[in-house]
Amino acid sequence: MSAELKILKQGAEAKLYICNYLGKPTLIKERFKKNYRHPDLDTSITKERIKNEARSIVRCKTAGVKTPALYLVDFERRRIYMEHFEHSITVKDFIINLKSTTNQGDMNTLDVYADLIGGTVRKMHENNIIHGDLTTSNMLLIEKDPSNIAENTKWLNHSNIELVIIDFGLSFIDTSVEDKGVDLYVLERALISTHNDYPNLFSRIFEAYKSYSKKNIKEIISKYEDVRARGRKRTMVG
Amino acid sequence: MVTNTEPYTCNLDPDTKTRLEVYLYKDVKNVENIRQNIINGSWKCSVIKPSLIVNMFQVAVAANRAVLAEKSQTMITKTVYSELLYNLSLTKNISQSLSKFGIEKDDSILVCFLIDGNNDVSQEILKEIDGEQCPISSLNSFTNMKDVKSTYKLNNLKSEVCLLDIIVSKMVTKSFVNH
Numbered sequence: 001m002s003a004e005l006k007i008l009k010q011g012a013e014a015k016l017y018i019c020n021y022l023g024k025p026t027l028i029k030e031r032f033k034k035n036y037r038h039p040d041l042d043t044s045i046t047k048e049r050i051k052n053e054a055r056s057i058v059r060c061k062t063a064g065v066k067t068p069a070l071y072l073v074d075f076e077r078r079r080i081y082m083e084h085f086e087h088s089i090t091v092k093d094f095i096i097n098l099k100s101t102t103n104q105g106d107m108n109t110l111d112v113y114a115d116l117i118g119g120t121v122r123k124m125h126e127n128n129i130i131h132g133d134l135t136t137s138n139m140l141l142i143e144k145d146p147s148n149i150a151e152n153t154k155w156l157n158h159s160n161i162e163l164v165i166i167d168f169g170l171s172f173i174d175t176s177v178e179d180k181g182v183d184l185y186v187l188e189r190a191l192i193s194t195h196n197d198y199p200n201l202f203s204r205i206f207e208a209y210k211s212y213s214k215k216n217i218k219e220i221i222s223k224y225e226d227v228r229a230r231g232r233k234r235t236m237v238g
Numbered sequence: 239m240v241t242n243t244e245p246y247t248c249n250l251d252p253d254t255k256t257r258l259e260v261y262l263y264k265d266v267k268n269v270e271n272i273r274q275n276i277i278n279g280s281w282k283c284s285v286i287k288p289s290l291i292v293n294m295f296q297v298a299v300a301a302n303r304a305v306l307a308e309k310s311q312t313m314i315t316k317t318v319y320s321e322l323l324y325n326l327s328l329t330k331n332i333s334q335s336l337s338k339f340g341i342e343k344d345d346s347i348l349v350c351f352l353i354d355g356n357n358d359v360s361q362e363i364l365k366e367i368d369g370e371q372c373p374i375s376s377l378n379s380f381t382n383m384k385d386v387k388s389t390y391k392l393n394n395l396k397s398e399v400c401l402l403d404i405i406v407s408k409m410v411t412k413s414f415v416n417h
Contacts, residue, residue, distance in 0.1 A: 051414045
């Protein structure tokens, strides 16, 4: 009954494993020790980051944004155990796969997802959740009701698709308009570099973001434009 | 008619080598006696109100944290059985947690055993219960959604998010998130 941990991915901060845990397909995110840090500092930084990530995930759920369910937060083993979506596709791969089939119906589906992304990002921001790493790799499509439709067409059946936001490793809670502007700018840059064959994608997403709610929108737009003019980091010159 | 009265079972964290087994009973006539046996520690099991449980996975998540805390000696309560009840609730108040999820005058009960290899006391305890065993699949007829929603503060929840998903996520973060 010893768990078979299968390594899925290794990043700069953490390793991702998949396994079956408590009878469910589970993703384990393990933040490894950084030997260049003092051990006490390393433990406390890791603990804070784990808390932070888990906090944002739960907060999203309360806000009505779909995120993985949390099964265990384990500070000792430096791990978060969460729901693994076995049958999913990243929005990134979905868009890349679209290229082979350029009919109008598929383009409409992309618009539906762009609107969904815009609304979802807005929902997070209205609840002061800043994702910190909004890219199409951190967005998954899953089926609401599992179907037997073939892999290449099932993701086009948008009425049965839900959007899941993942990887809250860089997320934080903040009320400032500045952080929301930066979050949007990060998304725009990610879209430009990953999906330059769909140049209107960001503006479609941004329109949906704006129309989801009118609250504070003028401030956010103008802040986003400031950020865009100067880049992500505030200049510290002078 | 043959009814399926197999317990719910779930292997907990592999490091603990422990298995959870849960039995559901209704029309229990000796609840006070059961309660006393639990309180004085002579019964090695947790007994829960089924009305606050939407799915057995909810119990598995709480039990899993309890056995891990026992192993790492970081339990908040005195025993792994009370720890299970404590983990089900969102409050850090121990007595409130135990009275909320434990049984009082309820005549339906869930009996949970944490079995690690050789010590399985379940059959000895179960034969002391004067009630009718029910299939785990009938759990939802005991669930009181209104109580679940108020206990887990889900009243102004936007619909689409799955209930079980948010309940377990809140449970496992209660030590550092104010729900």
